[in-house]
Amino acid sequence: MKPAHGVWAFILFLMIAHQDIWFWDDTTLVFGFLPVALAYHACISLAAGFAWYLATRFCWPTDPAPSAQRRENA
Numbered sequence: 001m002k003p004a005h006g007v008w009a010f011i012l013f014l015m016i017a018h019q020d021i022w023f024w025d026d027t028t029l030v031f032g033f034l035p036v037a038l039a040y041h042a043c044i045s046l047a048a049g050f051a052w053y054l055a056t057r058f059c060w061p062t063d064p065a066p067s068a069q070r071r072e073n074a
Contacts, residue, residue, distance in 0.1 A: 003058035011051050018044055 023037040030039040 003054075007051065007054045007058055010054065014044060014047055014051060 018041075020037065020040055023040055026036050028036040030036055034042075
């Protein structure tokens with residue numbers, strides 16, 4: 001499997017995990033002050049930042065010349 005496919009799978013997982021219906025009525029506090037739903041979304045946000053890093057690392061084009069410059073030089 002290509003790394004780009006793994007990045008897309010991770011993004012799809014984050015999209016599904018973001019729809020959290022299981023914490024709507026939970027009043028549990030994390031670290032004694034943070035509602036569990038907010039802590040969950042903070043973790044999802046950190047994972048989304050990591051997904052962006054993976055996308056730029058593995059899915060970004062490696063060709064330094066933009067396609068418009070290639071057409072002008074041809």
